Amino acid sequence: MRPWYRFHRGWVRSLLELLVGLQPRRLERVPASGGLVVAANHFSFWDPPLVGVCIEREAFFLAKEELFRSWPLGPMIRSMNSIPIRRGVADLQGISRALEVLKAGGCLVMFPEGGRMKDGRLHRAKPGVGLIVAHARVPVVPAFVAGSNQIRRCLARQERVRVQFGAPLPAAQLLDGGEAEMGRALYQKIADQVMDGIARARRELEGGETAAAPGPTERGATS
Numbered sequence: 001m002r003p004w005y006r007f008h009r010g011w012v013r014s015l016l017e018l019l020v021g022l023q024p025r026r027l028e029r030v031p032a033s034g035g036l037v038v039a040a041n042h043f044s045f046w047d048p049p050l051v052g053v054c055i056e057r058e059a060f061f062l063a064k065e066e067l068f069r070s071w072p073l074g075p076m077i078r079s080m081n082s083i084p085i086r087r088g089v090a091d092l093q094g095i096s097r098a099l100e101v102l103k104a105g106g107c108l109v110m111f112p113e114g115g116r117m118k119d120g121r122l123h124r125a126k127p128g129v130g131l132i133v134a135h136a137r138v139p140v141v142p143a144f145v146a147g148s149n150q151i152r153r154c155l156a157r158q159e160r161v162r163v164q165f166g167a168p169l170p171a172a173q174l175l176d177g178g179e180a181e182m183g184r185a186l187y188q189k190i191a192d193q194v195m196d197g198i199a200r201a202r203r204e205l206e207g208g209e210t211a212a213a214p215g216p217t218e219r220g221a222t223s
Contacts, residue, residue: 004079012053020160020161024162025205026165029166030107032056035101035102035136038059038109040144041113041198044148050148058081059106059108060098061083062085062108063077063084065094067082083097083101099136112191112195114128118149122195125192125194127191129191130189130190130191133194134174139168139170139174141165141168142166143164144163147160147162
């Protein structure tokens with residue numbers, strides 16, 4: 001971990017623990033090395049730093065290109081390993097950079113739904129996460145962020161932010177044994193499995209796998 005990254009990760013994590021009661025859960029499920037995608041739900045603009053500071057290794061982030069056009073936000077997030085990606089198009093440059101990170105053994109944080117879901121529900125993932133996982137052939141650790149859309153309640157100590165890491169999804173499992181043909185159908189299938197993993201992490205956080213199954217819009221594969 002670069003000293004610059006370590007320093008800023010440290011003070012931001014301490015600040016978030018103090019202000020919003022940040023609590024990571026099952027962090028041991030995140031491999032300490034090797035190419036890895038950490039895929040989380042996205043309720044709030046707080047989610048990238050909340051997930052990033054919980055991970056005990058240097059992480060990279062895919063972020064929408066528009067964020068890099070403003071000052072000082074653009075230079076700041078770039079210095080913390082954010083990679084610009086254009087939404088709604090096949091951004092080959094952004095995808096190539098993400099694949100370079102993963103093939104070099106890095107950790108990439110992604111938000112598969114493709115934007116903030118302000119209704120507090122899980123929605124179907126875009127195929128982008130599937131494309132990246134299929135070509136990089138790396139495992140995925142799903143994560144569920146709870147409370148990031150209730151920051152005022154967290155500041156008032158009425159709620160706390162929790163980040164639940166789910167069981168890793170091996171690349172071979174996501175790729176159907178590694179023999180599947182590349183294409184949009186495979187990418188969406190992988191993306192749906194990732195969202196199912198995030199939904200399982202949510203159920204685990206809220207009461208375990210014995211909890212009632214979520215409705216259609218709460219499952220990545222069926223919305």
